[in-house]
Amino acid sequence: MLFAGGVLLSGCAQGGNPAVSQGANIAGIARLSLTPNSLALLPGQIKLLTVTAYNAMDKTIAVPKTQLYWQSADWRVAAVDATGRVSGTSPGTTTITATAADGQVRASVAVTVVNLRIGQYEGDRNAALSMTFDDGLPVQLAVTVPILNSYNLKGTFYIIANQPKDSWNGNSVSHTTWTQWQSVQAQGHEIGNHSMTHAYLNTITDPAVLDTEINGAADLIAQKLGHRPLTFAFPSSAWDAQAIALVLQHHIAWRDNPTGCFSPVLPLSTATGWIDTALRNQSTGKKNWVVTIAHGIDGLGSAPCTSQFLQQFCDYARSKSSALWIDTYAHVASYIAERNAATFSLTGMTDSSLSFTVNTSLDSRYTQPLTVVYTPANATAIASASAMDNTTGAPLPVTIKGSTIYIDVAPGPDTVTVTTQTKKCFTRRFPATTFR
Numbered sequence: 371m372l373f374a375g376g377v378l379l380s381g382c383a384q385g386g387n388p389a390v391s392q393g394a395n396i397a398g399i400a401r402l403s404l405t406p407n408s409l410a411l412l413p414g415q416i417k418l419l420t421v422t423a424y425n426a427m428d429k430t431i432a433v434p435k436t437q438l439y440w441q442s443a444d445w446r447v448a449a450v451d452a453t454g455r456v457s458g459t460s461p462g463t464t465t466i467t468a469t470a471a472d473g474q475v476r477a478s479v480a481v482t483v484v485n486l487r488i489g490q491y492e493g494d495r496n497a498a499l500s501m502t503f504d505d506g507l508p509v510q511l512a513v514t515v516p517i518l519n520s521y522n523l524k525g526t527f528y529i530i531a532n533q534p535k536d537s538w539n540g541n542s543v544s545h546t547t548w549t550q551w552q553s554v555q556a557q558g559h560e561i562g563n564h565s566m567t568h569a570y571l572n573t574i575t576d577p578a579v580l581d582t583e584i585n586g587a588a589d590l591i592a593q594k595l596g597h598r599p600l601t602f603a604f605p606s607s608a609w610d611a612q613a614i615a616l617v618l619q620h621h622i623a624w625r626d627n628p629t630g631c632f633s634p635v636l637p638l639s640t641a642t643g644w645i646d647t648a649l650r651n652q653s654t655g656k657k658n659w660v661v662t663i664a665h666g667i668d669g670l671g672s673a674p675c676t677s678q679f680l681q682q683f684c685d686y687a688r689s690k691s692s693a694l695w696i697d698t699y700a701h702v703a704s705y706i707a708e709r710n711a712a713t714f715s716l717t718g719m720t721d722s723s724l725s726f727t728v729n730t731s732l733d734s735r736y737t738q739p740l741t742v743v744y745t746p747a748n749a750t751a752i753a754s755a756s757a758m759d760n761t762t763g764a765p766l767p768v769t770i771k772g773s774t775i776y777i778d779v780a781p782g783p784d785t786v787t788v789t790t791q792t793k794k795c796f797t798r799r800f801p802a803t804t805f806r
């Protein structure tokens with residue numbers, strides 16, 4: 371790109387110290403070229419521009435980088451140092467210009483610092499709710515599960531592994547069967563591990579016994595349900611460091627953040643207040659993840675709440691679902707772990723598309739899709755958008771709100787491409803360039 375007759379811009383580049391020439395073009399530079407010819411970066415990311423100088427015969431000539439004057443048109447978006455290292459600062463667009471020391475010859479590249487991030491919770495909601503139910507009670511199968519199903523909400527049932535039977539005795543009050551829990555699991559609820567015998571795990575000194583209570587229970591649930599439990603709840607909240615360490619060897623999370631328990635005397639307003647508090651909380655820690663614990667219902671089982679209480683709580687939670695993500699303990703725990711471990715890399719960008727990968731170093735148990743939030747530069751509104759996993763060819767779920775696109779992506783090595791039709795403030799042409 372040739373800018374003939376340019377004037378040295380005022381304001382010195384970071385680290386740049388142009389030796390202002392006495393006459394014309396002491397370096398003999400007739401033309402400069404920068405590679406790549408456009409740049410996309412994430413905030414905090416650094417990429418190096420390579421410069422090539424040509425003389426009047428259009429032959430490449432050596433030019434020390436320090437003889438060039440580097441400048442960013444908007445330092446709030448991206449900075450450049452005296453060697454052409456460009457670092458993204460915050461989302462936006464800018465132009466990086468290299469000027470020969472005499473100020474006569476320049477080359478520029480358009481730089482976009484991409485506005486791409488992981489949503490705090492699914493759908494970029496700012497709070498989450500996991501409803502957990504302990505002890506694998508028969509009345510939960512009869513009453514609790516149908517109520518959750520009627521609201522299309524998914525709960526987490528922490529079962530005691532030695533309790534369910536293989537066969538039905540005809541008495542729905544006295545026991546549950548593995549077939550029933552298989553059915554609950556198939557309806558989308560989580561079956562979690564609540565130990566083998568509901569022992570106080572902080573009092574067990576024999577490592578073999580502790581292993582049976584934690585790992586043996588997980589093995590048995592996996593054998594009976596075909597799916598290894600992902601999360602663990604300590605019976606009677608009795609834990610110690612040894613038991614926690616063993617749990618985390620075999621599960622992705624344990625219920626370490628209960629907000630409160632349902633009971634016959636808990637006012638509904640207290641329970642709905644937990645949701646309100648979480649929705650108001652702006653932190654990104656676990657404070658805006660509401661975790662309820664319940665046992666019995668309608669007079670059966672310990673600390674029973676009523677059907678009406680559970681229904682009213684579900685009603686309230688559902689009414690907040692645009693800002694509150696309601697899902698199982700495992701799904702929320704997995705999302706948080708993935709969100710905290712995720713790294714983006716950009717693999718390509720055009721005027722109407724962005725390609726990236728979102729990867730974690732986590733193992734195959736972490737499968738919860740992350741909501742990637744993307745706001746194209748200069749977009750005032752998105753007319754339409756689609757996203758695809760380039761490896762499988764599968765379309766990915768996309769939601770558009772104003773000028774922002776939300777894409778649900780399972781982290782992994784596959785490249786995802788988002789294609790948009792935007793209404794822009796102005797048009798900046800981006801050549802189809804592959805970035806590495």
Ligand SMILES: [Zn+2]
Nearest residue numbers: 504505605606
């Ligand atoms: Zn329990």
